[in-house]
Amino acid sequence: MARRVFVHIGTPKSGTTYLQSLWWHNRGALAEQGLLLPGGSAHVQFQASAVVRDNAAVLETMTERQLGAWDHLVDEIASFDGDALISQEQLVETSRDSATAALDRLRAVADEVHVVVTARDLVRQVPSAWQQRVKHGSPTTLRTFFTRVAKDDPDFNFWHHQDVPRILERWTSGLRAEHVHVVVLPPPGADRDLLWRRTCELLGIDDTGLSLDAPVANETLAxxxxxxxxxxxxxxxxxxxxxxxxxxxxxxxxxxxxxxxPQRIALAPDMHAWLVERGRRMVDELAAAPWHVVGDLDDLRPDPAPADGVDPDAVxxxxxxxxxxxxxxxxxxxxxxxxxxxxxxxxxxxxxxxxxxxxxxxxxxxxxxxxxxxxxx
Structure with missing residues (x-):
């Protein structure tokens, strides 16, 4: 039975690829420190997440063995006596009932269950999320995407992935407040390793001697x-x-x-102003919540001054x-x-x-x- 299991559920575009690359790159050294990455690969953890969130479209593409990925992860954690880490950003879209069922499974095989969310300010998240949609086949312009975002519909895919207070409402059933962690992504210009060090502190990792040069694909397009x-x-x-x-x-x-x-994407003034205000409201909610915060929540408050960049709808x-x-x-x-x-x-x-x-x-x-x-x- 594991001592602690950490479930890093997202959010997408908040340094998840960077962190996962380093964790898997150092998998052997982390295991020596007592931290297990169950499943053997990030892809297996993605398959397990599809089962947890009951994503029919993805499940249809999986083999019978792959459909058992979540059960295999739970069994592997059960046979380990240290800590375990599951990291898959698509878990943010899990329903409350499915999240509760997943947490219950993990409680049966670990003394403690912790939920971890990494978060970044909305002014940076919207262009990143839009670009990711384009890379997955969407022809939508940034203006059209923002128009959907600005309706503030909680059922819209973007908010299902990025409204951190709502995500934690779905993922914290039965958890003690000190076992729910919000790790803040540093602002532009900060030390690039700061997010890594914050997660190391949370997970109890000593990164002395760990390799921090794992290959991370450049996901940003011009x-x-x-x-x-x-x-x-x-x-x-x-x-x-x-x-x-x-x-x-x-x-x-x-x-x-x-x-x-790569060039920074510029938001039109009305987009920027709306996201600054909406971002402030989200941070205020998090500040009033009892969750454990790693970093400074003020880093999630978007800069009211628009940054220089290129309007991708006017190239x-x-x-x-x-x-x-x-x-x-x-x-x-x-x-x-x-x-x-x-x-x-x-x-x-x-x-x-x-x-x-x-x-x-x-x-x-x-x-x-x-x-x-x-x-x-």
């Missing part, structure tokens, strides 16, 4: 790359709502973008065309370099695209690129 990606997405109807199609589009596009110098066509040209050139070079396994005429299929997706990808890509080329004439 504004022109985002516009190009949206143009491609428009040819895959509702891809972001279809798990299988979304994965194929993302797998095809992601390795081929990200080369441009010049010439910049988008340049991205398209680089994209085409890189894809052609990759295909020319492939061995001609198909005999007369065709290169081998890239590892990042499937046979089923290849014809559709090429057709849609061609249409989008022709449209973008016409825009640049």
């Amino acid at each position: 504004p022109a790359e985002i516009v190009f990606h949206r143009a491609i997405n428009a040819h895959f109807r509702n891809a972001h709502l279809d798990v299988s199609l979304s994965r194929r589009v993302k797998a095809f596009m992601e390795p081929r973008l990200g080369g441009a110098a 010049p066509d010439s910049e988008v065309l340049a991205v398209a040209q680089d994209f085409i050139a890189a894809e052609l070079l990759a295909r020319v370099a492939e061995p001609d396994d198909a005999g007369a005429g065709g290169g081998a299929v890239s590892e990042t695209s499937s046979e089923d997706a290849k014809p559709a990808s090429r057709t849609a890509l061609g249409k989008a690129l022709r449209r973008l080329t016409r825009r640049g004439e």
